Amino acid sequence: MLMEDNPGELWVDQGKDLFHAKRGPKNVSLEQCDFGLGTGKLDGAAARLPRYFSDTDRVEDLESRLLTCMTRLQGFDRDQLISSAISAPASKGSDIEALALYITSRSNGMKVNVSLDHQKEREMYKAGEYLFYRRSGQTDFGCVQCHGEAGKRIRLQDLIHMTSKAGAQEVASSWPAYRGSHYVVRTMQWRLNDCVWQMRLPDLKYATDYSIALTTFLNRQGNDALIQVPGFKR
Amino acid sequence: MNNMLKSLLGGIVAALIAGCATYPDDVTTRQAAEQMVLDAFAAAPEHLKRLQQDRSQQICSKVGQQQLTGEEAAEVVKLARAAIKYPVSGNIVGDWKTGDALAHDGAGDRIRDGKIEDRKENGGLCQNCHALAPGEINVGNVGPALTGYGKQRGNSEAVAKYTYEKIYNAWIYFPCSNMPRLGATGHLTPEQVAHMVAYLLDPQSPINK
Numbered sequence: 023m024l025m026e027d028n029p030g031e032l033w034v035d036q037g038k039d040l041f042h043a044k045r046g047p048k049n050v051s052l053e054q055c056d057f058g059l060g061t062g063k064l065d066g067a068a069a070r071l072p073r074y075f076s077d078t079d080r081v082e083d084l085e086s087r088l089l090t091c092m093t094r095l096q097g098f099d100r101d102q103l104i105s106s107a108i109s110a111p112a113s114k115g116s117d118i119e120a121l122a123l124y125i126t127s128r129s130n131g132m133k134v135n136v137s138l139d140h141q142k143e144r145e146m147y148k149a150g151e152y153l154f155y156r157r158s159g160q161t162d163f164g165c166v167q168c169h170g171e172a173g174k175r176i177r178l179q180d181l182i183h184m185t186s187k188a189g190a191q192e193v194a195s196s197w198p199a200y201r202g203s204h205y206v207v208r209t210m211q212w213r214l215n216d217c218v219w220q221m222r223l224p225d226l227k228y229a230t231d232y233s234i235a236l237t238t239f240l241n242r243q244g245n246d247a248l249i250q251v252p253g254f255k256r
Numbered sequence: 257m258n259n260m261l262k263s264l265l266g267g268i269v270a271a272l273i274a275g276c277a278t279y280p281d282d283v284t285t286r287q288a289a290e291q292m293v294l295d296a297f298a299a300a301p302e303h304l305k306r307l308q309q310d311r312s313q314q315i316c317s318k319v320g321q322q323q324l325t326g327e328e329a330a331e332v333v334k335l336a337r338a339a340i341k342y343p344v345s346g347n348i349v350g351d352w353k354t355g356d357a358l359a360h361d362g363a364g365d366r367i368r369d370g371k372i373e374d375r376k377e378n379g380g381l382c383q384n385c386h387a388l389a390p391g392e393i394n395v396g397n398v399g400p401a402l403t404g405y406g407k408q409r410g411n412s413e414a415v416a417k418y419t420y421e422k423i424y425n426a427w428i429y430f431p432c433s434n435m436p437r438l439g440a441t442g443h444l445t446p447e448q449v450a451h452m453v454a455y456l457l458d459p460q461s462p463i464n465k
Contacts, residue, residue: 141277149289157313159306160443161436224299232296
């Protein structure tokens, strides 16, 4: 296990401080944010994301839920949050990256448990499944072209076999992760952005339903995996 | 008895609540997901075009990789045949050294912050997925190894034509295979494809050593 030596641990404490600090134009902490289990209840909350939230009437993943609370509760500007959400390599990282890691770490050792009880969760799941197989662009790629078989690599990079239970579980339980070649913590949204870039598609916007749908599909397939973050990626 | 009745009723209530949520049908899912694609990308119109599926891509996007029907496979092959182009010179076997460089070039055509990466031409992408010359380590295995390709098949006109068409549009021979239709989607020019044919077939090429 790389966990003990994982430099991503540094961001956990940073995220904890950010979570409890009074911040933003409204000068309040995120303690009043409901991540699905009630205000301020973090233990096990990330394990159940994405999920439906009645206050927004939407299915949200961790990053979109953070945006919701940071804008509604703390008064931050959404566009500004998004423009700094994905940090530069070898930087201090972004607030959202640290917060996402801290909140997910509060589910460490717990099982991924995405339920599809709400109608909108089912719609999101089915859309994510559709998008996983949707081919387009110069390379004719959907997700499944690289992630549909076991033991495959692009050059020397191992590809996760996401249509297997074990592969989906790896996805669902290891983000946010410290990325060794970037020297920062990366989130699931970053992972999707980078895939889309390699697929030769245009720039993926932050926290849209496209990402939430794919994350709902993959995390649901990954149910029962034990969460252990920060993950460690090449 | 009372307890049994209670748990029975509880079970029925739970089943009813769960029954409220249903999976949408395929047409509804498709509409919702296509709308998500429209909403998810920031780009100029000429780049957004990449998200629109052509008919073949639609056929080749089956959920769960279900098998194609005979009719669907025939349509993909027909579309692929109809769209094939050859170099203006008519020569489908180019220069193997140029092809060698192209085969090992995995870049080109990617978009970041609204701009396509600044390059003279796109790479051939082969190395990303295929083993090439013997001894090369940094190669993928999503596609079959091409090591010894020409040595095994010879370099007859028929082999050259097949190889050209396979690279230009793999779906002529393998409808909906994972391999990109490198020429047909515009990623490579017919001339570039011809150079890669030479790289695969020329006895002097490292791939056949």
